[in-house]
Amino acid sequence: MAGPEADRTVPLQARWLGGTGAIPFYAFALAIWFAPPAFREWARNALVAYGMVILAFVGALHWGFTMKTPEFDERDRWTWMGWSVTPALLAWTASLFPFRPAVAILAATFVVHLAVDHLFASRSGLPPWYLKMRRALTAAVVLGLVIAFAAPA
Numbered sequence: 366m367a368g369p370e371a372d373r374t375v376p377l378q379a380r381w382l383g384g385t386g387a388i389p390f391y392a393f394a395l396a397i398w399f400a401p402p403a404f405r406e407w408a409r410n411a412l413v414a415y416g417m418v419i420l421a422f423v424g425a426l427h428w429g430f431t432m433k434t435p436e437f438d439e440r441d442r443w444t445w446m447g448w449s450v451t452p453a454l455l456a457w458t459a460s461l462f463p464f465r466p467a468v469a470i471l472a473a474t475f476v477v478h479l480a481v482d483h484l485f486a487s488r489s490g491l492p493p494w495y496l497k498m499r500r501a502l503t504a505a506v507v508l509g510l511v512i513a514f515a516a517p518a
C-alpha cells in the first residue's frame with residue numbers, strides 16, 4: 366500500500382508489540398478482582414510497577430524523536446527532552462502512594478502524555494499512524510487501570 370492511507374496504517378510490529386504490551390494491565394487488573402486474596406497484593410504491586418515501566422518507555426520516545434527532528438531549535442529540544450523524563454518521574458511518584466492514588470496518578474499521566482503526543486506530533490513530523498496507535502493503546506491502558514481501581518479493597 367502506498368500513499369496517504371499507508372501513512373495511517375499502523376505497522377504490524379507496532380500493532381503486535383503495542384497490543385501485547387497492554388495485556389499485563391488486564392491480567393493484573395483481573396487478578397486484583399478474582400485471584401485468591403493472598404495473590405491480590407502482589408498483583409496490585411505488579412500493576413503499578415508495570416505501569417511505571419510503560420510510562421518511562423513512552424516518555425523516552427520523545428527524547429528519541431527530538432534527536433531525530435533537525436528542525437527543532439534549542440528551546441524545542443529543552444521542551445521536548447524535558448517532557449520526555451516527566452512521565453517516568455510521575456510514575457515514580459505514583460509508586461510512593463497507596464494503590465488507588467497510585468493508579469489514579471498513572472492513569473492521569475497516560476492521558477496527559479497522549480495530549481502532549483498530539484502537540485509533539487504536530488511539530489515533529491511523526492507518521493500519522495503513531496497517534497492512531499497511541500490513542501488506542503492509551504484507551505486500553507486507562508481502561509485496565511480503571512478496572513483495577515474499581516476492585517474491592
